Amino acid sequence: MSSAPIAAAPAHILELARRVLEIEAEAVRALADRLGDDFIAAVGLVLASRGRVIVSGVGKSGHIGRKFAATLASTGTPAYFVHAAEAAHGDLGMITADDVLIALSYSGSGEELLKIVPLIKRQGARLIAITGNPDSPLAREADVHLDGAIREEACPLNLAPTASTTAALALSDALAVALLDARGFGADDFARSHPGGALGRRLLTHVSDVMRSGPAVPRVAETALLADALMEMTRAGMGMTAIIGDGDGDRIIGIYTDGDLRRSLASGCNFSTARVADVMSRGPKTIHPEALAVEAAEMMERLRISQLLVADREGRLVGALNHHDLMLAKVI
The missing domain is CATH 3.10.580.10 (CBS-domain)
Incomplete structure (x- = not known):
């Protein structure tokens, strides 16, 4: 591959960028049409849990998972992220029978996640899977599966995770907000978990x-x-x-x-x-x-x-x- 920059026409650059945004927007819109009983079941599973939510994933899904866990933790649902590979080397000890594991994998067949799923289930923890393949091994093992499938990636080669990670991010945000609302989490609660932010200063400063x-x-x-x-x-x-x-x-x-x-x-x-x-x-x-x-x-x-x-x-x-x-x- 040449290291020299290739000069592209401005019109082509803008056309490609708009195409990426259109594909990703369509991927998110399609999620809304597929939401149903499984999503309600996922919310109920988390609300019924006496433990915490553990989010796990690998690669780009892992990056989305870290953000998901942070969003949950800041909106009233105690959560943390565990890398699937690290879980198999000791971090699994942080997960208890009272917890809910939310596993993100677009293919649903990632070896690292599938390796820890039997151990999670044996402990009695519940599993929510977010994948792009309802027939994948991870989806079949899950107590609840959320379908994050997309029609195509925004990458021109249809290879780099783009629309699929956007869809996973949007679906995880939808779950976090649904849980926020179900818990009655308000602005004062948000300020207490964000004391250093602008809202915290506004709501906590006397x-x-x-x-x-x-x-x-x-x-x-x-x-x-x-x-x-x-x-x-x-x-x-x-x-x-x-x-x-x-x-x-x-x-x-x-x-x-x-x-x-x-x-x-x-x-x-x-x-x-x-x-x-x-x-x-x-x-x-x-x-x-x-x-x-x-x-x-x-x-x-x-x-x-x-x-x-x-x-x-x-x-x-x-x-x-x-x-x-x-x-x-x-x-x-």
Whole structure:
């Protein structure tokens, strides 16, 4: 085979690429028409299991199997991948009678898988096979067989696993999603298994995790002069200060923001003599520290405000946050 690159016409490249996508899309569409009682039985088998799902395969099917196991594990079905060849050399000890083995092999006659199937069955584990041949040895041994057959590979030589692996991936995704739904697995559950992802941050981060607290929270008493409030706003750098009831245990009675400052300037207010209580915004919106940070983001957007005071159940000031704090926490 020549190592020199062959220049192909752009039109031919695009035609071939579109043909690949059409073949693979058709392979997936055909799966939908074949779904039936066997698929329902496979879902029931996994749900009834007291153990875990073990996914196994070799070659390209093994790559699909690894992804399948990862998808199951992240959507409420405990699962892991075992390479068929390694299973025959000790990893088989990880499989128990309570488990369900899902074996992927397009031909259904792979030697490595067929070698471990009798051992799996002897232990009492159940077997689901995903193959492209319902009459294959693996399909015949299975408690449930899912038909992943395709009409043709997308490879022009009809040799490299292309449409067949796409079909197996789609069928495994369908099984994982059906199990997710049957278990009532929701967004909160997904976030708990993806704490490092964007959804995890949105659903697991609370206001108390991102708010500023202690001296970082700007505050002045209601008896303070407006000039003192401006100094406090400058010190904290949040574009606002909370106004606290004088001798009232940090109870929030108002807020003074950059917007209030602009209105004070427009009205010709005397900053040296005016009290902040005379120009503040009373009854500001607050949020509890145990609320989700995403709720704070939604509230700010809905109210078109840039800062939010955090109060306890008695309305006492415990923290503050702004858009920048939520952005740093990657909540928005």
